[in-house]
Amino acid sequence: MSSDISIIGLGLMGSALAGALLKAGHRVTVWNRSAAKAEPLAAQGAVVAATAAEAVGASPLVVVCVLDYAATRQSLEGADLTGRVVLNLTNGRPAEAREMSAWVTGQGGDYLDGGIMAVPQMIGAPGALVLYSGSRPAFERYEDTLAVLAEPRYLGADPGLAPLYDLAMLTGMYGQFAGFLSAAALIASEKRSVAEFTESLLVPWLHAMAAITPPMGAQIDAGDHATDVSNLEVNRVALTTLDAAFRDQGVKFDLLAPLKAVMERRVARGHGYEDMSGLAEELR
Template identity: 65%
Template sequence: MSENISVLGLGLMGAALAESLLAAGHHVTVWNRSPAKADPLVAQGATRAATPAQAVEASPLVIVCLLDYASVKEVLEGAPLAGKVVANLTTGRPAEARDLAPWVAGRGAEYLAGGIMAVPQMIARPGALILYSGSEQAFDRYAPALAAMAEPRFTGDDPGMAPLLDLAMLTGMYGQIAGFLEAAALVGSAKYPLGEFTSSLLVPWLTAMAAQQPAWAEKIESGDHSTVVSNLEINRSGLETLVRTFREQGVKPDLLLPMKTVVDQRTARGLGHEGLSSLIEEL
């Protein structure tokens, strides 16, 4: 079913969201602080709004994708929000989402906070995911339309939940990137071909290790870290070997050192028999 949808904010991500909605046959109204950014979308059939208020007035579903939450309040201030659904896909903190939800509700609108788990090039492609939290009624009403942008997944009525899960997934990503960069630096110090190392060795290894994480989650939720494959003492020794090797190869181990510090702390307290999952207790 075709919907009237407004998109406020046409950076790389906002423009990709609007384009995917147009491609799915929705009637899309767009607004951006720099009007020229709307030109390509208008050429594809979008309607240009001169002001945020005009964009909000045009559609029952308003998607906002701006730089930060302060910008969202600034842009929506004075707009006719009564009876609308505001889906805020701006990246922000859980506390900001929990603050914005009553602000929107006080103006007569339903609120959905979002977390976009994709880069702009992934929008409307397999693998793209957008997390939502807040008004379940609003989500159920517009889930088919939201699916044009990415798989929509509702995570609960707490408006802060989607931003929190978004940041948690980014945390996992940054940890993986940190490990890759340290590994690449070590391999590069020995002049070994990085492409070969990455594709034939590292990616298969990381894939196998990622498959262990659900079992780790069970240990963390139960609080029982006694069943281990390799305990903290073994890993303490292994990390010491890693750090010494990095320095001998002329590579900084800076991205590994925080992990080593936490392992050292827990082992020093006589808990070296536990598994790595027990580090959650330190956090």
């Protein structure tokens, strides 16, 4: 084999991964469906394969970072995966990762799935994290190499774990954005500065509130939703006030309305004395 690592998929993320590995001194072979995206990497020393199968043949570690799992499968179809470690850094669902793992191992390869918790500009810099799951021997063999890209965190042998945790982290992020955007619209409704409000008041407040989520997580694990902080009924009333205030200000409550609806359902079922953590049970 002529290279250490092959990268299939040279979009924004795949190019960043290949660039960081080249910078660290690895011999890298690359392939992309549209050939032009390989040119900047060739200039940095990458070998450009003519086909995906040729890229697979070039290295023991094959990293795939394309649009979706269908594109991953399409790229690898027909390549000889025998003895290869396939690391799929494409975003997807746990079920897709498990299916891909079965397919790759059925072809004689070893499979690792990964969830990139970073944007391309963060690859190779402090603060980037990649979640891994699947073959432990494959992870241990390449852990040091992968550390060049981002802090590697191995979650377990079930290949579905990396996408599960990745999607859970995105869920937390989108929930935070929903709160931020609603708060911003409320502040903007009085023509006040959203930037100033966000920096001086909202971010410190969100930090303080984030600190109470690990104990809530422990309550969810234990199925014990007793509270001496604030109960669900108090929060239901707060959400009702918010809904009315948004209407007064001419701002849509659309992003938070589902939270209010789930709270109302939980309280109606007799759980108003419990902690907010009980809502996680209402969602299952």
